[in-house]
Amino acid sequence: MHEMSLVGNMLESVDRAVRKEGGGRVEVVHCRIGALSGVSIDALGFAFDVLSRGTVAEGGRLECERVELRTICRKCGEEYAPDDVLLVCPSCGSRVEILAGREMEVDYILMEDGRGERTS
């Protein structure tokens, strides 16, 4: 259940971003979670509900976008989107590099419009 500690870090990022904006209410926290990150999106949601209480994100919604695994073989230049975690190139057998799939990122937040800037 390492989702608890990850959400702790997520909320710190959100708090910093809100402070930079001069405060306000957070409606959505949008995250990108890689298929190979080992993170359970359900557990992340549960941890968010518990840990966001009393923070700027309280009452906000967590949105998680799953990022599929994408790899590239540096030898033959081929790109793959393997269903299973295969980190060898199916054509030449050398090690592939992971392009996407390991993300655990707080991408953006949506804030209620307060004083000042209105960007959307």
Next chain:
Amino acid sequence: MHQVNVGEDMREHNRRIAAENREMLRSRGIASLNIMSAPGAGKTSLLVRTLPRLRDRCRVAVVEGDLQTSRDADRVAETGVEVHQITTGEVCHLDAAMFHSALHRIDLDELDLLLVENVGNLVCPAEFDLGVDRRVMLLSVTEGDDKPRKYPLMFMQSSLLLLNKIDLLPHVDFDVERASREAREINPDIEIMGLSCRTGEGLDAWLAWLDRFIESSGGA
């Protein structure tokens, strides 16, 4: 509503501390290993078997991660090697900050090798870099040969895979060839060795690996 871009990694805090830990160890030429496995795979038995033979070769200390008890640390302490316990409580893995505070309790100037026994778990420890040189994974043959595909991250990040309890191979349906092949499909560079902490088979090869590792890390 308006959008505020954040673009921050949830592991950033851990990464920063891991980098500090790495610097603390490297600047002193200390070789370090993070030993990971499922509960009951034999991490503590491996240490108990290895430490008495390591003590003549180099100055070694152990960091023990455990959820609740100090049982593992007590078993390791019986070998006479210095052991530092981290009780994680509810947390299912060691993280860089916990390891960092343990490092402050150790006399690093008197050390060549630091072995970390992580909390028994095949998922969470893989995500948290501690700042050690290499990761070693233990998979016991009683756990089943399907584990590499099920827990790929763990296998992806380990330099060495030790297949433990090979004395039980005649009694279990563990296909060494299949487990090795599937581990290499995830990590083509992984080294694989079989051993039995009970009979001592394979321990010489593991100790030879450790010798090479210590030498390459600029230790003793």
